[in-house]
Amino acid sequence: MDLASRVLDGDRRAVARLMSKAENEAPGVKKILAELHNHIGNAHIIGITGPPGSGKSTLVDKLTLEYRKQGKTVGIIAVDPTSPFTGGALLGDRIRMNEIALDKEVFIRSMGTRGHLGGLAKKTGDLVKILDAFGKDIILVETVGAGQSEVEIVGTAYSTVIVEVPGLGDDIQAIKAGILEIGDIFVVNKSDLDGADETARELDAMLDMNSNNLDWRPPILQTRAKDGNGISQVADALNDHMVHMKETGILYKLVRARTKDELEEIISENIRSYIDGTHGEEELEELVDRIMDGELDPYNAAEIFLKPFTG
Amino acid sequence: MEKKIRVLIAKPGLDGHDRGAKVVARALRDAGMEVIYMGLHQTPERIVEAAIQEDVDVIGLSLLSGAHMTLFPDVIELLEENDADDIIVLGGGIIPDKDVEGLKEKGVRMVFGPGTPTDEIVEYIEQNVKVAR
The missing domain is CATH 3.40.50.300 (P-loop containing nucleotide triphosphate hydrolases)
Structure with missing residues (x-):
């Protein structure tokens, strides 16, 4: 049984393990938390x-x-x-x-x-x-x-x-x-x-x-x-x-506002890990070279980098 | 984020001398570990339940009352019953040399007597937790 199912099944050890993974920001933990969302x-x-x-x-x-x-x-x-x-x-x-x-x-x-x-x-x-x-x-x-x-x-x-x-x-x-x-x-x-x-x-x-x-x-x-x-x-x-x-109705508003905050945070975390990832890193280096060559300024370079997100 | 080593420090049984346990807890903290300190008069049941909930890598038991030959193995047995025997159990306190082998046979991984430099305990934990992962 996977960790999410074990948590839902009431397994204390699984709960404790998942907590450690969340604390350590272990790979794959977001997927497990996503599975728990409906509960x-x-x-x-x-x-x-x-x-x-x-x-x-x-x-x-x-x-x-x-x-x-x-x-x-x-x-x-x-x-x-x-x-x-x-x-x-x-x-x-x-x-x-x-x-x-x-x-x-x-x-x-x-x-x-x-x-x-x-x-x-x-x-x-x-x-x-x-x-x-x-x-x-x-x-x-x-x-x-x-x-x-x-x-x-x-x-x-x-x-x-x-x-x-x-x-x-x-x-x-x-x-x-x-x-x-x-x-x-x-x-x-x-x-x-x-x-x-x-x-x-x-x-x-x-x-x-x-x-x-x-x-x-x-x-x-x-x-x-x-x-x-x-x-x-x-x-x-x-x-x-x-x-x-x-x-x-304050509770609903509160939960909605937090959901929005959370979504924003997850999005910026994902963008951050895209920047830190191999693909992002390569593109970043290339843009830095172009700035150093006087071909680009950092402002326009940033816009080029963010193109996949801004469309 | 890098995983931190988590250690539970507890004193099973009735003696009220927790100075050694506190010194060790402090040394492990200073070595960058997360130490869950349970303090005095703990039962094996409470210790094992806490170790499971806190997802610790190591349990450090300190005992000066002489009841180590029953209380330490009780902890190990309860860990086995809860499928948690991957947690390393270490002993400390006043443990006569003649008992050390017996405790090791029962599953206590190492016994650190009075006067053990705390660096030695830190090093032992760092090396053995790494191997266990």
Whole structure:
């Protein structure tokens, strides 16, 4: 059986192998992802982001337990940073996911960013697709510990949860642009610490200033993820958000816009590999010679090169 | 993109000494590998399940409690049951010399005792993963 069929058949090893191939951009992987395309679009994709140490992994662990209680299957992608110096990575999010580690309906995968900025790895989207095709109802994507500009998750998830903790900064931090603009749900975790109510109030005040997105007011929830406190409320709010997205047609628009982005990206990747390919390389060299001979300028040379695409 | 070597580092059993495991994890990271660190008190079942999901090339087990003669072979047996015995299993920690041969017979590919230079472990993994591919 080929890899795509094995994934659809529920083979965990095949899922893991295909994920590696996607991450390594192995030859032939696009064809396999194409075969899976008709089987995606059923999962609720949820992003979990926030500063390092805010409790993202613990929240993911407890949310998964909550979803399993509801009978839903869960896929998890946990992204950690890759060292820019050595290319290596220490992926440690699993340490906090012990309670769900043996559940056969839960699939956890760790990813290094491998030089990609923005809070995710370059191929996180492909791994989400694979989990979707694998039949997971809920897909939780945990970003790297995020600062102020790791906002790429908003282009992958349908619902984004921002995890904050008390005492990280004053109310000016809350009105800065960036990560706080992308939340559909705000969680103030470690709510037993001093200042939790104040943090929640500051977030609330910030949301009052938001003029866009009037039809969904992001809820602010307090949790103590370690003990499971407040987790079911987070799951409820996520469900409400998904229902809202579906009913208002926002989800369709969102998926369509992403499909367009994805298509554009695949096209430019293909053009890039055409340029890098043998045929492209030969033609490129020939055009460079003609420019050097004074026969052509680079602008017209580029147009000649792109003729097969522009007609 | 070049394939990266992925290694799972776990401590099966009950002892609470994870310093050695952390030093090795750090050294492998610095050698450009992706290290999935599972930490303390892992069961063979959890280790094998994680190794499958993470599609690792190598599992590094560290143990100082003396239970290596049961826990290490348990991991290997579970890998075989899951058709995942292509994953290389390495052992570390306090393993008496007299047990090393027995562990190798059961499928542990190499045992690195205390004081092994981390370079040696890196080199062993790089060479053997290359051969396995």
